[in-house]
Amino acid sequence: MFLGPSLNKVCIKVLQFRDQFTRGIVKMAGIKEESSNKMFGGWQKVFSHDSSSLKCSMKFGIYLPPKADSEKVPVIYWLSGLTCTEQNFVTKAGAQNFAAKHNVILVAPDTSPRGVNIEGEDDSYDFGSGAGFYLNATTEKWKTNYNMYTYITEELPKVVSENFPVIPGKQSIMGHSMGGHGAISIALKNPGKYSSVSAFAPICNPIECPWGQKAFTGYLGEDRETWKAYDSTVLVKSYNGPPLEILIDQGKADNFYTAGQLLPDNFVAACAEAKVPVILRIQEGYDHSYFFIASFMEDHIAHHAKVLNA
Numbered sequence: 384m385f386l387g388p389s390l391n392k393v394c395i396k397v398l399q400f401r402d403q404f405t406r407g408i409v410k411m412a413g414i415k416e417e418s419s420n421k422m423f424g425g426w427q428k429v430f431s432h433d434s435s436s437l438k439c440s441m442k443f444g445i446y447l448p449p450k451a452d453s454e455k456v457p458v459i460y461w462l463s464g465l466t467c468t469e470q471n472f473v474t475k476a477g478a479q480n481f482a483a484k485h486n487v488i489l490v491a492p493d494t495s496p497r498g499v500n501i502e503g504e505d506d507s508y509d510f511g512s513g514a515g516f517y518l519n520a521t522t523e524k525w526k527t528n529y530n531m532y533t534y535i536t537e538e539l540p541k542v543v544s545e546n547f548p549v550i551p552g553k554q555s556i557m558g559h560s561m562g563g564h565g566a567i568s569i570a571l572k573n574p575g576k577y578s579s580v581s582a583f584a585p586i587c588n589p590i591e592c593p594w595g596q597k598a599f600t601g602y603l604g605e606d607r608e609t610w611k612a613y614d615s616t617v618l619v620k621s622y623n624g625p626p627l628e629i630l631i632d633q634g635k636a637d638n639f640y641t642a643g644q645l646l647p648d649n650f651v652a653a654c655a656e657a658k659v660p661v662i663l664r665i666q667e668g669y670d671h672s673y674f675f676i677a678s679f680m681e682d683h684i685a686h687h688a689k690v691l692n693a
């Protein structure tokens with residue numbers, strides 16, 4: 384059928400756009416496809432790229448819902464916890480089904496620089512590799528590579544918007560444990576940049592818990608004043624940006640909760656003082672694992688989609 388020269392051009396463009404995501408035949412800007420699997424009508428992919436802020440090769444998972452074959456859609460960033468790579472969320476969170484239903488892209492990066500040959504980087508599970516804490520390090524030993532804050536807030540969104548069909552400015556952020564700390568602190572530090580935020584078992588007050596104190600001493604040094612720039616319980620007290628929807632789920636049988644690593648009550652008290660609305664749901668019987676995360680993932684995606692698709 385002859386559609387006229389301009390309509391034909393539009394059709395060819397749409398077909399090329401679809402090809403880019405379904406057959407992977409178009410070379411993408413600075414990123415390499417590592418894997419691609421069809422899932423719930425969309426695509427679960429993993430890409431690698433050279434990161435300028437971390438000075439190493441990084442991987443991230445991206446789920447493209449069926450709607451992204453033909454239209455731009457909002458994006459939700461997921462930040463994982465200690466010991467995770469991009470694979471934990473991709474394989475265990477069970478989020479793709481809900482992303483397909485709510486027409487959102489999900490981006491799940493790795494949790495630290497990899498293979499940068501810093502002495503001691505692989506010595507413990509809660510510092511160094513797999514434990515970047517979503518901050519920019521200032522200590523001599525770590526500051527060249529451990530800049531996960533800049534990676535998550537600037538570099539990765541640029542890579543995503545240059546290569547995938549995202550609606551500019553329509554983004555939200557969520558995470559788990561160390562990644563819950565990352566999601567909430569990043570949303571509070573960047574008023575208006577993220578439409579909504581949610582977390583599973585977040586480290587809410589890192590300057591007051593052993594995980595946070597160890598990491599902040601190593602990455603930021605001994606001066607505790609500098610730590611406050613990355614502590615959600617401190618940051619929320621001076622938040623004066625647009626209304627933020629904050630949803631937190633916390634398992635009551637989570638051993639890190641009972642050991643005082645997460646401290647959600649401190650965060651909720653600070654929110655009340657600052658008059659920032661927060662929903663904290665204590666979930667009876669649930670632990671810290673991805674079994675807990677998968678159980679409430681639908682609520683979290685719906686929480687973000689309600690704002691992003693409004």
Ligand SMILES: N[C@@H](CCC(=O)N[C@@H](CS)C(=O)NCC(=O)O)C(=O)O
Nearest residue numbers: 464465466467471508560561672673
């Ligand atoms: N089980 C770990 C603690 C770290 C941990 O529980 N990590 C959580 C995030 S804080 C996680 O998501 N682990 C990976 C997984 O469960 O797939 C250890 O003691 O070495």
